[in-house]
Amino acid sequence: MRLSFLSPRTLTAAALSVGVTCAALPASAGLNQVIELHILQGTEDFAAATRALSDAAAADCQPAAVQGPYNAAFDAWMEISHLRFGPLEKDGRINAIAFWPDAKGFIGRSLGGLIAEEDPIVQHPQDFSSVSVAARGLFALEMLLYDPQYSGYAADSYTCHLVQAVSFDLARMADGIDADWRDEQAPAMRSAGQPGNTTYLSDDEVTQALYTALLAGLEFTEDQRVGRPLGTFDRPRATRAEARRSGRSLRNVVLSLQALRDFSEALADVQIPVTEAAFDTALEQAEGLNDPVFAGVDDPTGRLKIEILQQRIQAARRAVEGEIGAALGVTAGFNSADGD
Amino acid sequence: MTTRRGFLAAMMASAVVPSLSWADAGNPSFLAAAREADGGYALFGLDGAGADLFRVALPARGHAGVAHPHAPEAVAFARRPGTFALVIDCVSGKVIQQLNSPAGRHFYGHGTFVADGDILCTTENDYDNTAGVIGLWSRSEGYRRIGEIPSHGLGPHEILRLADDILVIANGGIETHPDHGRDKLNIPTMQPSLTYVTPDGTLKDKVELAPELHRNSIRHLAARADGLVGFAMQWQGEQRDAVPLLGLHRLGGTVTLAQADLGEQLAMQGYAGSIAFAGGGAHVGITSPVGGRLHLFTEAGMLAAVHRRADICGLAESAKGFMATDGQGGVWQADLQDFTPVHRAPRNWDNHVVAL
Numbered sequence: 131m132r133l134s135f136l137s138p139r140t141l142t143a144a145a146l147s148v149g150v151t152c153a154a155l156p157a158s159a160g161l162n163q164v165i166e167l168h169i170l171q172g173t174e175d176f177a178a179a180t181r182a183l184s185d186a187a188a189a190d191c192q193p194a195a196v197q198g199p200y201n202a203a204f205d206a207w208m209e210i211s212h213l214r215f216g217p218l219e220k221d222g223r224i225n226a227i228a229f230w231p232d233a234k235g236f237i238g239r240s241l242g243g244l245i246a247e248e249d250p251i252v253q254h255p256q257d258f259s260s261v262s263v264a265a266r267g268l269f270a271l272e273m274l275l276y277d278p279q280y281s282g283y284a285a286d287s288y289t290c291h292l293v294q295a296v297s298f299d300l301a302r303m304a305d306g307i308d309a310d311w312r313d314e315q316a317p318a319m320r321s322a323g324q325p326g327n328t329t330y331l332s333d334d335e336v337t338q339a340l341y342t343a344l345l346a347g348l349e350f351t352e353d354q355r356v357g358r359p360l361g362t363f364d365r366p367r368a369t370r371a372e373a374r375r376s377g378r379s380l381r382n383v384v385l386s387l388q389a390l391r392d393f394s395e396a397l398a399d400v401q402i403p404v405t406e407a408a409f410d411t412a413l414e415q416a417e418g419l420n421d422p423v424f425a426g427v428d429d430p431t432g433r434l435k436i437e438i439l440q441q442r443i444q445a446a447r448r449a450v451e452g453e454i455g456a457a458l459g460v461t462a463g464f465n466s467a468d469g470d
Numbered sequence: 471m472t473t474r475r476g477f478l479a480a481m482m483a484s485a486v487v488p489s490l491s492w493a494d495a496g497n498p499s500f501l502a503a504a505r506e507a508d509g510g511y512a513l514f515g516l517d518g519a520g521a522d523l524f525r526v527a528l529p530a531r532g533h534a535g536v537a538h539p540h541a542p543e544a545v546a547f548a549r550r551p552g553t554f555a556l557v558i559d560c561v562s563g564k565v566i567q568q569l570n571s572p573a574g575r576h577f578y579g580h581g582t583f584v585a586d587g588d589i590l591c592t593t594e595n596d597y598d599n600t601a602g603v604i605g606l607w608s609r610s611e612g613y614r615r616i617g618e619i620p621s622h623g624l625g626p627h628e629i630l631r632l633a634d635d636i637l638v639i640a641n642g643g644i645e646t647h648p649d650h651g652r653d654k655l656n657i658p659t660m661q662p663s664l665t666y667v668t669p670d671g672t673l674k675d676k677v678e679l680a681p682e683l684h685r686n687s688i689r690h691l692a693a694r695a696d697g698l699v700g701f702a703m704q705w706q707g708e709q710r711d712a713v714p715l716l717g718l719h720r721l722g723g724t725v726t727l728a729q730a731d732l733g734e735q736l737a738m739q740g741y742a743g744s745i746a747f748a749g750g751g752a753h754v755g756i757t758s759p760v761g762g763r764l765h766l767f768t769e770a771g772m773l774a775a776v777h778r779r780a781d782i783c784g785l786a787e788s789a790k791g792f793m794a795t796d797g798q799g800g801v802w803q804a805d806l807q808d809f810t811p812v813h814r815a816p817r818n819w820d821n822h823v824v825a826l
Binding site: 215219220221222224225226231232233234236262263264328331332334335338339342464465466468469470 | 505533549550579627652689704708710711712731732733734736737741743759760762778780781782783796797798800809810811814818819820821
């Protein structure tokens with residue numbers, strides 16, 4: 131194990147590689163299903179939702195007008211946030227869209243710097259990509275729209291223009307992701323192993339990328355979205371919950387589980403009854419929680435329910451490994467799983 | 471006792487058989503260990519295009535290797551906490567000899583030659599005394615263990631020879647004990663260092679980073695002919711702390727730490743697996759298999775290029791820039807502009823590829 135603070139399975143999942151005997155995902159039905167029904171639908175939704183957010187912010191930058199479209203954009207992000215390869219990794223997009231966790235407080239510092247200096251970059255939102263990733267994307271916007279330290283801004287104030295610039299930049303990235311998936315990534319996956327394809331040297335590598343993203347997505351929800359606020363029994367950390375300012379912590383868990391269930395079904399070529407049942411059990415636990423920002427981690431009863439949720443997500447991950455991983459012939463990774 | 475006949479035979483052999491060179495081994499360009507399709511492990515000699523020239527089966531997972539400066543001979547090391555190293559004849563592809571770490575020691579997986587190739591230096595763990603040592607082996611005496619010197623730090627991992635046989639050692643700072651496998655026993659107090667040591671054990675220079683970076687394990691090295699040393703680090707703190715993973719230093723000088731912009735730095739996930747200089751020393755690269763990244767920097771420490779590839783780890787200088795290997799069997803050619811697959815084999819390339 132490489133990092134002392136992470137569980138071995140976090141690293142395993144982040145680092146799966148396909149065994150050389152891997153049964154490739156057929157470059158036909160299964161792959162098309164994943165690309166068309168799961169991925170491209172998601173990238174299109176995210177592009178549309180962020181465009182609506184940017185338009186709304188341009189028309190009226192104040193929180194009351196922007197929060198609704200903001201939440202719709204975040205919902206759409208949850209459809210694809212687990213696709214952490216290819217277009218989401220290009221140009222540092224993953225961190226520019228979703229800068230979380232932020233234990234060091236990079237977001238507040240970066241936003242504070244821009245506002246204090248009234249950095250003129252907000253007048254050129256098409257160049258906003260030159261700003262630190264911590265001052266971009268959904269979490270910077272959340273801070274501006276929901277944190278009382280910022281959210282009282284006036285129309286036409288610097289912060290107002292900052293909200294517009296961050297929204298514009300987010301829509302630009304989402305549009306880029308959708309275009310890159312359609313023009314580059316999907317064709318590269320479909321032509322894996324063919325001459326000239328320098329992204330995927332074989333079908334196995336496509337299977338690896340997709341399956342790794344599925345498992346890593348489950349682990350992120352289990353270890354980060356639920357695990358961070360849980361902290362330890364002696365030291366629960368409610369303030370570490372994801373998107374707690376906008377009250378989305380639990381909602382993000384539910385949406386991520388729904389997206390990952392959908393992804394699992396698209397990816398598997400076989401029936402996956404155990405996986406589906408495990409996802410349903412986890413979703414049932416999440417939906418019954420009635421604790422939107424995991425504030426319950428501080429009291430024993432509330433905490434127990436959140437721990438059970440975490441265990442149910444873990445069970446879903448094990449089901450995926452046993453049912454889908456085994457069927458695809460994917461094995462745990464080599465260099466990235468346990469470095470030296 | 472040497473018999474007269476045996477003595478004469480040895481004389482004849484040395485007189486008649488010309489000493490072999492790397493040309494006799496087909497001039498392999500690289501050495502790399504791998505896991506094969508059947509789950510076994512092997513070491514490969516590769517040509518400049520990443521194709522196999524020879525294969526040597528390994529008894530367990532390998533890590534890195536070192537080539538002899540003249541003779542077509544290489545030493546492959548077990549992955550820590552392994553206790554074997556294999557001396558390989560790269561012409562025949564056969565194991566000449568197996569070295570076993572002495573009692574109370576295990577190898578860390580790297581080594582280098584000094585004394586014009588006559589002394590092999592191996593990084594080792596003196597685990598009962600919680601000390602890093604460099605084992606010394608005499609090649610002309612059949613790789614007899616002739617002694618050891620302190621690494622002047624804990625967890626010596628990669629070691630390189632600089633001019634005048636000065637050794638530069640990456641002391642990772644992490645305490646491990648074979649009784650606990652690969653568990654890290656001292657993370658809160660770990661103190662990595664870069665040390666410069668002469669073969670007689672004299673410490674010439676010791677570099678430690680600022681206290682807030684004491685969890686940045688200095689693990690792998692690259693060096694330029696002019697003495698500039700690059701070191702790659704593995705962060706043992708929170709993954710999203712976004713600390714530098716590359717340092718540049720020369721004996722007696724100060725450290726330059728290098729990092730990418732915040733987004734790309736986070737993408738490395740606090741882990742650099744291999745490091746190499748290329749482009750005549752103008753560029754230095756580090757890989758992150760966890761983040762699927764190859765970051766190329768200028769010699770001044772400015773980010774110059776980012777290439778993405780899942781499970782990329784091995785990195786070495788090649789004729790055209792950098793050669794990189796990945797856990798999916800891919801071999802890649804990289805420079806500031808391009809990142810091109812040159813070969814693919816049905817195996818998982820292990821952490822390192824070594825240029826010969």
